[in-house]
Amino acid sequence: MDPEEFRRAGYAVVDWIADYWATLGQRPVTTTDPPGTVTASLPAGPPEHGEPVAAVLADLDDLIAPQLTHWQHPAFFGYFPANTSGPSVLGDLVSSGLGVQGMLWATGPAGTELETVLLDWLAELMDLPERFRSTSSGGGVIQDSASSATLVATLVALHRASGGRWRTAGVDRRYRVYASTQGHSSIEKAARITGLGTDGLRPVEVDPDTQAMCPRALRAAIADDLADGIVPAIVVATVGTTSTTAVDPLPEIGAICAEYGVWLHVDAAYAGAAAVCPELRWTHTGLRYADSYCFDPHKWLLTGFDCDAFWVADAAELVEALTVLPEYLRNAASESGAVIDYRDWQVPLGRRLRALKLWFVLRWYGAAGLRAHVRSGVALADRFATRVRADDRFEVVAPHPFALVCFRLVAGDGASAELLARVNATGRTYLTHTRVAGRYALRLAVGSPQTTSAHVDQVWQLLATTATDLLADRPG
Structure with a gap:
């Protein structure tokens, strides 16, 4: 494909994406066809000869798009949002076109420095502690997901807890990871990957009303483990749990971590984006205690997956824990100590230029545009919760400080x-479920930039009408 062929094909692909976005509201949110439908529709093997892009786009229309769950749909309310935007897609396109592999500063100088500056921008935008800035002792890096950020934090915490022996x-000893019973599954996975096993994670009970971690229970768990010769390595506190968006009390948890010398990682994968709005920064009270912190711009900040922003308070400690330097990676810039090599800030060696899509998003929307997007989601969730509370057949089952409502x-x-x-x-909407205090509950998460009050009202009407039919069918 020469540059002119690429130009023509690129125009066609951009047109296809624009048409897809324009027609999303008319499509079913998800397919109702059975598993295997796409497999049965595809050839048994690859084509012998190349085909034009037009043929690929035709099959994209006929075979692939109808069988998707459309995460960008204005009536998609499942899980947490994973919404992209025009600027993000364009940034990703440029990144793919450049094909930069930014493992070292030397292999992508502008990409590395752009990423450093962007993470400082985000830290300023969210009013994060000064020690997370690159101008201080720490700094930020883009991981693929909050799961990877938790794994990296766990690795560095083990390095510290073992005095470098890790x-x-x-x-070499028994170490413990602590998180609330509502913490993300990636915390347990990190414990397994690092060799601690499932037993290396100690779940901490939550307040039954708020679903947030109980500091008293955390203190007791740490004291019990110390008495048994187990070394407390890391506490993972959550700002916006996956189940209900509960906010763990960081000031109390942080003080306990400081007292015992335990690494504190704050997982704000979903709700961290809310801190772009000053009125929602209460969730970060106590963040000064944190050794690391992350949130996902790819959830609620209009940046396409994958893009997790991860900060540490001590960059040198992170690099010391993770760096492995073979001869073939040695270079003058790295040896000078004047540059950041982000390969030392993550598990993989290689890394794509994710910073471009975040740069495009921040430049296009600006702080005001991002705040407007977050505030819109919170307002729409409040609107839905009001509808639920007004119907005595339903109940809201957890606080909803952000844009998720749990109800039943x-x-x-x-x-x-x-x-x-x-x-x-x-097929008109898509919601998910959880259990709150052991009881089944539905989750409605607002996040698409295309979602309006009309979509929220429509899904409520569908729920209410369906409930009427369902309850009429039930005996008694």
């Missing part, structure tokens, strides 16, 4: 599960 001897039918778990199944089967 690098050479591995897991008063009739019970079975009725709530059936309601979700029936609503999702229509």
Whole structure:
């Protein structure tokens, strides 16, 4: 494909994406066809001869798009948002076109320095502690996801807790990871990957009303482990848990970590974006105690997956824990100590230029545009919660400080599960579920930039109407 062929094909692909976005509202949110539908529609093997892009786009229309779950759909309310935007897509396109592999400063100088500056921009935009800035002792880096950020934080925490022995001897003692029972599954996965095993994670009970970690229970768990000869390595506190967006009390948790010398990682994967709005920064009270912190711009900040912003308070400690330097990577810039080599800030060696899409987003929307997007999501979630509370067949089951509402039918778990199944089967919307205090609940997460009050009202009307039919069908 020469440059002119690429130009023509590129125009066609951009047109296809623009048409896709323009017609999203008319499409079903997800397919109702059975598993194997796409597999059955594809040839058994690759083509012998090349095909034009027009043929690929035709099959994209006919075979692929109808079988997707459309995360960018204005009526997609499942999980947390993973929304992209025009500027993000364009930034990704440029990144792919450049094909830079930015493992070292020397292999991508502008990419490395742009990333450093962008993470400082975000830290300023969210009013993060000064020690997370590159101008201080710490700094930021883009990981692929909050899961990777948690893994990196766990690795560095083990390095600290072992006094550096982890690098050479591995897991030489019994170490413990602490998180609330509502913490993300990636915390347990990090414990497994680092060699601590599932037993290396100690779940900490939560307040039944707020679903947030109980500091008293954390203190007791750490004291018990120390008495048993187990070394507390890391506490993972969450700002905006996956289940209900609970906010762990950072001031109390941080003080306990400081007292015992335990690494504190704050996982704000979803809700961290809210801190672009000054009125929502209460969630970060106590962040001064944190050794590391992350959030996902690819969730609520209009930046396409994958893009996690991860900061550490002590960059030297991170590099010391993770660096491995073979001869073929040695170069004058790295040896000078004047540059950052982001390969030392992550698990993989290679890294793509993710900073470009974040740069495009920040430049296009500006701080005001990002705040408007977050505030819109919070307002729409409040609108939906008001509808739920006004119907005595339903109840809201957890606080909703951001753009997620957890609710259920008063009739019970079975009725709530059936309601979700029936609503999702229509293809007109998509919601997910969780359990709150052991009881089944539906989750509605607002996040698409295309979602309006009309979409929120429509999904509520669908839920209410379906509930009427469902409850009429139930005996008694």
